[in-house]
Amino acid sequence: MDKDPVIQITGVRKYFRDVKAVDGIDLSIPQGEFLALLGPNGAGKTTLVEMIEGLQKPDTGEILIMNRHWKGNEHFLRRILGISLQETRFIDKLTTSETLRLFASFYGIGEGRIEEILELVRLQDKRKAYTVNLSGGQRQRLALGIALMNSPSILLLDEPTSGLDPNGRREIWDILLDLKKNEHTTMILTTHYMEEASFLCDRIVIMDKGKILALGTLEELLTVNQSDEIIEFIVDGDPETLNLNNYPWFKKLNWDPYRKKVTLLVTEILQALPDILDRADPDNHKIIGLECRKMTLDDLFVSLTGRRLTD
């Protein structure tokens, strides 16, 4: 990596009694990088981000931001960090601009910035609306606006688009893409959405159970398993009795018993298909909805964890 890391995480652990929320994470984030923490519920994303934000302390390990620890550097780090928490509560009886004004006053920032933020997060026509009357997407944009108030060089966004419909999500993405043009801004974003991670971020960290399972650009993540292809189908009966695992093309089989869906990782679709069809006898293994494709991030997640990212 040619740039010095802006955030350096070494051997960080955080346990809550027997829950290993974050279980030994090492991560180095260079300046200007947009990084996604992608993982299912309970993966440890919020706990990790909140430790970077100085809101929680690691049990062990070290987090350095611009070569500084939180201890003794709170004032400096608060100034350069922009934070949006997983859940933001606003004061209902304040309007959008009054809310921004309140945060501007915390930072000692002048009125001019409020207009800039309203424009940046596209809430100009909601400046006089009470926060209680904002839509979900507008609330998330206001939370983003607050995070951007102090023109942070490091932005930490915990699920900035969760619960939004594709339009609402797209509006947030547009704002973040604009920020990305400024190559000094470093961003960490947590998400359940694979499209979000792949569309916005330079590198993706796949997390589960407090650990990093994979890390890289989308391309790197998918080409590590370059030779792998996917065959999916619905089958009546136990797929293990198809005895597919002795074929040379076989790599892995995942079985979702609720959907009766088999996801097969194979080296070569064209080799595998005739064998699968050969094994499927209509009495015991009726196969429907057969689908073939190249590996996606979702497939990678399933092959790493045995589960889907979102259901």
Ligand SMILES: Nc1ncnc2c1ncn2[C@@H]1O[C@H](COP(=O)(O)OP(=O)(O)OP(=O)(O)O)[C@@H](O)[C@H]1O
């Ligand atoms: N203060 C706490 N006390 C006890 N357990 C906690 C605490 N905070 C988090 N946990 C547990 O640690 C694990 C990781 O939680 P965390 O909130 O970091 O996950 P997450 O990846 O952000 O999940 P989500 O996608 O649902 O937001 C979970 O099992 C959670 O129940």
Ligand SMILES: [Mg+2]
């Ligand atoms: Mg979370």
